[in-house]
Amino acid sequence: MVGSIAIDAEYLKEIEKARRDLRSLISSRSCAPIMLRLAWHDAGTYDAKTRTGGPDGSIRHEQEYAHNANNGLKIAIDLCEGVKAKHPRITYADLYQLAGVVAVEVTGGPAIDFAPGRKDSSESPEEGRLPDAAQGVSHLRDIFYRMGLSDKDIVALSGGHTLGRAHPERSGYEGPWTKEPLKFDNSYFVELLKGESEGLLKLPTDKALLEDPKFRYYVELYAKDEDAFFTDYAASHKKLSELGFNPPSL
Amino acid sequence: MALPVVDTEYLKEIDKARRDLRALIAYKNCAPIMLRLAWHDAGTYDVNTKTGGPNGSIRNEEEYSHGSNNGLKIALDFCEEVKAKHPKITYADLYQLAGVVAVEVTGGPTVDFVPGRKDSKISPKEGRLPDAKRGAPHLRDIFYRMGLSDKDIVALSGGHTLGRAHPERSGFDGPWTREPLKFDNSYFVELLNGESEGLLQLPTDKALLEDPEFRRYVELYAKDEDAFFRDYAASHKKLSELGFSPGSGSKSTANDCTILAQGAVGVAVTVAVVILSYFYEVRKRMK
Numbered sequence: 001m002v003g004s005i006a007i008d009a010e011y012l013k014e015i016e017k018a019r020r021d022l023r024s025l026i027s028s029r030s031c032a033p034i035m036l037r038l039a040w041h042d043a044g045t046y047d048a049k050t051r052t053g054g055p056d057g058s059i060r061h062e063q064e065y066a067h068n069a070n071n072g073l074k075i076a077i078d079l080c081e082g083v084k085a086k087h088p089r090i091t092y093a094d095l096y097q098l099a100g101v102v103a104v105e106v107t108g109g110p111a112i113d114f115a116p117g118r119k120d121s122s123e124s125p126e127e128g129r130l131p132d133a134a135q136g137v138s139h140l141r142d143i144f145y146r147m148g149l150s151d152k153d154i155v156a157l158s159g160g161h162t163l164g165r166a167h168p169e170r171s172g173y174e175g176p177w178t179k180e181p182l183k184f185d186n187s188y189f190v191e192l193l194k195g196e197s198e199g200l201l202k203l204p205t206d207k208a209l210l211e212d213p214k215f216r217y218y219v220e221l222y223a224k225d226e227d228a229f230f231t232d233y234a235a236s237h238k239k240l241s242e243l244g245f246n247p248p249s250l
Numbered sequence: 251m252a253l254p255v256v257d258t259e260y261l262k263e264i265d266k267a268r269r270d271l272r273a274l275i276a277y278k279n280c281a282p283i284m285l286r287l288a289w290h291d292a293g294t295y296d297v298n299t300k301t302g303g304p305n306g307s308i309r310n311e312e313e314y315s316h317g318s319n320n321g322l323k324i325a326l327d328f329c330e331e332v333k334a335k336h337p338k339i340t341y342a343d344l345y346q347l348a349g350v351v352a353v354e355v356t357g358g359p360t361v362d363f364v365p366g367r368k369d370s371k372i373s374p375k376e377g378r379l380p381d382a383k384r385g386a387p388h389l390r391d392i393f394y395r396m397g398l399s400d401k402d403i404v405a406l407s408g409g410h411t412l413g414r415a416h417p418e419r420s421g422f423d424g425p426w427t428r429e430p431l432k433f434d435n436s437y438f439v440e441l442l443n444g445e446s447e448g449l450l451q452l453p454t455d456k457a458l459l460e461d462p463e464f465r466r467y468v469e470l471y472a473k474d475e476d477a478f479f480r481d482y483a484a485s486h487k488k489l490s491e492l493g494f495s496p497g498s499g500s501k502s503t504a505n506d507c508t509i510l511a512q513g514a515v516g517v518a519v520t521v522a523v524v525i526l527s528y529f530y531e532v533r534k535r536m537k
Binding site for chain 1: 273433
């Protein structure tokens, strides 16, 4: 599980200052996509049965950021160091999740509730807990159910591909999923239903969302109702950012 | 133009426009010019004649062609993209919302935003905005005319933490601070530092040091960023609401609610009387 630290009014003030610093950093460096991926890859190692992994800052250790699935994330870790230096009290675990929340906000996405107090861990899980883009429906369920997430979460969170692009030197895939990779909206789902499009990427795991009827139900909902996507996305993102974590009270 | 009706639909559109503005301003790194647009729409206010102010009039060519508005057509065009997706919201609200979001995404304080400004086609004459080449008495003339104070003058000058001046626009050149896309108190720190290679200080910036009242605030904000953020948020809100009465647009909704509530109370009272009389009758007959 993800331990918690004692938080006080001072800690909350530092969180708010870090939030503002992150807004400015993420906007001016146009790095919302990689910050979102950092938050997701720190949290997405959670195993609900063994209560290991999760949003605990462990991704900052070389033994973890050197995993294949984390290619390129050192960039985001280094960007966050600047903010950590100004606000040393806040944990890396909180910082990375806060960065993910701010990344969604400054690209026009929904507001995501953020509860601080995650404790940092130096233990990294073994490689292989994050999804393999080359696989399909049953693999997605294996990975996300292991975290304690649901079908709805799988589809809503996949909507995070509204931001950013894949890089040949990182994942081996290439290109953005949508026409505006720095704008958070429901266009990922619209494009998925449209089929192949010149210059836009669809991973095997993206296409899998169309092949399963339960997943497809959500894809069609989110493609026609952006408000529904934003509501579900905010809930799923919060859940992911708190896997194994019990937010402490003041 | 009548005041816009600020109902649930309008508020939803404002929230969507806010998100679109965040994405646009972050993506284009245009926070400084958006802040200037909001300021130049609002800063024409005259508290005595109740003319000018944040009413969208800056979109009229006659006004954006004023010398002090050089370059602002760029910001007007960015805002058109957002207006096209949310046609219901007034230009006046849109420009002020853009100013609030510009401060937010560059790491500044949260500025409270109340919607409901109406648009005007009437542009004030040129000359209501400050002339960068002047000094303290001029600043007081201009800002007191708006109904603002010494504290507002210094806090709002802190907006120069963002952006730069352009030779082809104002004639001046360069940023005031080392990070022109970061909203913080460094404008005041640099002002107290004196001349710095590559950084701009306008005559009106330097005037803040020459006047003891102004200087008091410069020194406070240079050493206490929280105090600057707090005062800036208050002054920015004030500026964005010059001549605007928040809540006056939703008066009709409030009246409807009151009438409905009064009606409901009347029905409830009648029902209670009927029931009580019935029991009274029943008791009488039982005796």
